[in-house]
Amino acid sequence: MSRLLRLLRIFSIGLRFGLHVLVPHLEHSRLLALFARSDAGPRAVRLRRALETLGPIFVKFGQVLSTRRDLLPADIADELAKLQDQVPPFPSAQALAEIERSLGKPIAEVFREFASDPVASASIAQVHLAVLHDGREVAVKVLRPGVEAAVAKDVALLETAAGLIELLWADGRRLKPREVVAEFSRHLEDELDLMREGANASQLRRNFADSALLQVPEIYWDWCSQRVMVMERMHGTPVSQVATLRAKGIDIPRLARAGVEIFFTQVFRDGFFHADMHPGNIFVADDGRYVALDFGIMGALTETDKNYLAQNFIAFFNRDYRRVAQAHLDAGWVPEDTRVDEFETAIRAVCEPIFARPLKEIYFGKLLLRLFQTSRRFNVEIQPQLVMLQKTLLNIEGLGRELDPELDLWKTAKPFLERWMSEQIGWRALRRAVREEAPYWATTLPQLPRLLHRALAGDRLAPVERELARLARQNARRNGLLAVLIALVGALLALQLSGLLS
Numbered sequence: 001m002s003r004l005l006r007l008l009r010i011f012s013i014g015l016r017f018g019l020h021v022l023v024p025h026l027e028h029s030r031l032l033a034l035f036a037r038s039d040a041g042p043r044a045v046r047l048r049r050a051l052e053t054l055g056p057i058f059v060k061f062g063q064v065l066s067t068r069r070d071l072l073p074a075d076i077a078d079e080l081a082k083l084q085d086q087v088p089p090f091p092s093a094q095a096l097a098e099i100e101r102s103l104g105k106p107i108a109e110v111f112r113e114f115a116s117d118p119v120a121s122a123s124i125a126q127v128h129l130a131v132l133h134d135g136r137e138v139a140v141k142v143l144r145p146g147v148e149a150a151v152a153k154d155v156a157l158l159e160t161a162a163g164l165i166e167l168l169w170a171d172g173r174r175l176k177p178r179e180v181v182a183e184f185s186r187h188l189e190d191e192l193d194l195m196r197e198g199a200n201a202s203q204l205r206r207n208f209a210d211s212a213l214l215q216v217p218e219i220y221w222d223w224c225s226q227r228v229m230v231m232e233r234m235h236g237t238p239v240s241q242v243a244t245l246r247a248k249g250i251d252i253p254r255l256a257r258a259g260v261e262i263f264f265t266q267v268f269r270d271g272f273f274h275a276d277m278h279p280g281n282i283f284v285a286d287d288g289r290y291v292a293l294d295f296g297i298m299g300a301l302t303e304t305d306k307n308y309l310a311q312n313f314i315a316f317f318n319r320d321y322r323r324v325a326q327a328h329l330d331a332g333w334v335p336e337d338t339r340v341d342e343f344e345t346a347i348r349a350v351c352e353p354i355f356a357r358p359l360k361e362i363y364f365g366k367l368l369l370r371l372f373q374t375s376r377r378f379n380v381e382i383q384p385q386l387v388m389l390q391k392t393l394l395n396i397e398g399l400g401r402e403l404d405p406e407l408d409l410w411k412t413a414k415p416f417l418e419r420w421m422s423e424q425i426g427w428r429a430l431r432r433a434v435r436e437e438a439p440y441w442a443t444t445l446p447q448l449p450r451l452l453h454r455a456l457a458g459d460r461l462a463p464v465e466r467e468l469a470r471l472a473r474q475n476a477r478r479n480g481l482l483a484v485l486i487a488l489v490g491a492l493l494a495l496q497l498s499g500l501l502s
Helices: 002-016 032-036 043-054 058-064 073-081 092-103 145-170 175-193 195-209 240-248 250-272 304-318 320-331 340-355 364-378 384-403 409-424 426-455 459-476 479-495
Strands: 111-114 125-133 137-143 229-231 272-274 282-284 289-290 298-300
Touching: 002 043, 043 058, 043 073, 058 073, 058 145, 058 175, 092 125, 092 137, 092 229, 092 240, 092 409, 111 137, 111 320, 137 195, 137 364, 145 459, 175 195, 195 229, 195 272, 240 250, 250 289, 250 304, 250 384, 272 384, 282 364, 298 384, 304 409, 320 340
Parallel strands: none
Antiparallel strands: 111 125, 125 137, 137 229, 272 298, 282 289
16 A cells, blocks of 8 residues: 555656656646646756655666666756755664664764764765774764665665556667666665675775775774774865865866776776766865775676777777777677678767867767767667766766866876786786686696596596606606696697597
């Protein structure tokens, strides 16, 4: 019954803001138009306001939805990107009770000082400042009471709505509403477990240990649980307060370039990146380093993903559209029967008008957006991890240009990417691979003779045994793994020559 009432409220709010115009076959309904507001503004504005009215979970859904620019019209994606996750805090007494319940101790035993008024509040959690008994300043993040149940109810409603969209709307399946809701649900699962967020922060902190570019707070694991996280308090100025940063003597153009370098370092060196780097989650320390906050949403890339991205970035820089098209085919993201020349022509049509402008006027995030939109007609399979990356790139580029309108992202990023690519091929790549695989070889190679002996049986072992004996005599003076390796290679060659291995 409660779900039905909630669904009716959603329907009434949607109708009040005239969202029926977004649904085919209903946009011209005179009956529904009677209940809709006539002065609520454009459709994208009405959608944003409806989500804000529905509450914080729907606001967050709108934020995630705004990242799926491959699926949404541009006006709606732009408007949803304006959603701010600022909601009134919940009572401090509830926060104190949750901390004591989760940590199993009274507040006074854990903290020497604790600020009752939260310093920040969002749809999932809020943050209080405190001081541990040893004098360390900390920030305490606490989940909202009952947020898990509220999220589960709203996600269930979103799943139902997504199924109806696919069933009743001819174009519904192409928009993949159920996949969008599933992606949103995965993000919420991560944000509802503060132990996961703490682990994300610890990994990012390790990746940037002793970095001259980025600071990441330390997590104090003794005082963490699924619903409470205690971390080092970070001091700094919000990155959006440019005038204050200038007054403190921060080199703003250098700060903008450092943001780009941090992004590409996370993506290509580590394959692990902060995927929610909007200005509210970034401070700048007095020494000019960035300070990262809020690690609930992180992205990860495989080596295949990184190589694909690097090839595309460099191909874009060199205006090598054939290579971009071929990279999509090689990655299996377009059907095998796609004609490379046609795909190349479509990419060129997107990029050439942009490249005709000075480099500093080229917005790379928008270029990727237009490429995604164009490739839709070639049935390009959108990769969720790359959509998250695109959203992060748009954030970083927007932030960089806000700090320094003269920022040339191409000029800043190209040397980094070329250096990274040079490390993936040739002698340096081989040396790194050998170094990384050496521990595995050290444990595996001594076992290969025994494994090979078990794999073969009877007379089929005779050629192998003779070859092993010959190589053992030949290398009697040799010691260590090199002798084992030579013997094994010789044995395998003997097997192949004798036809025992196919």
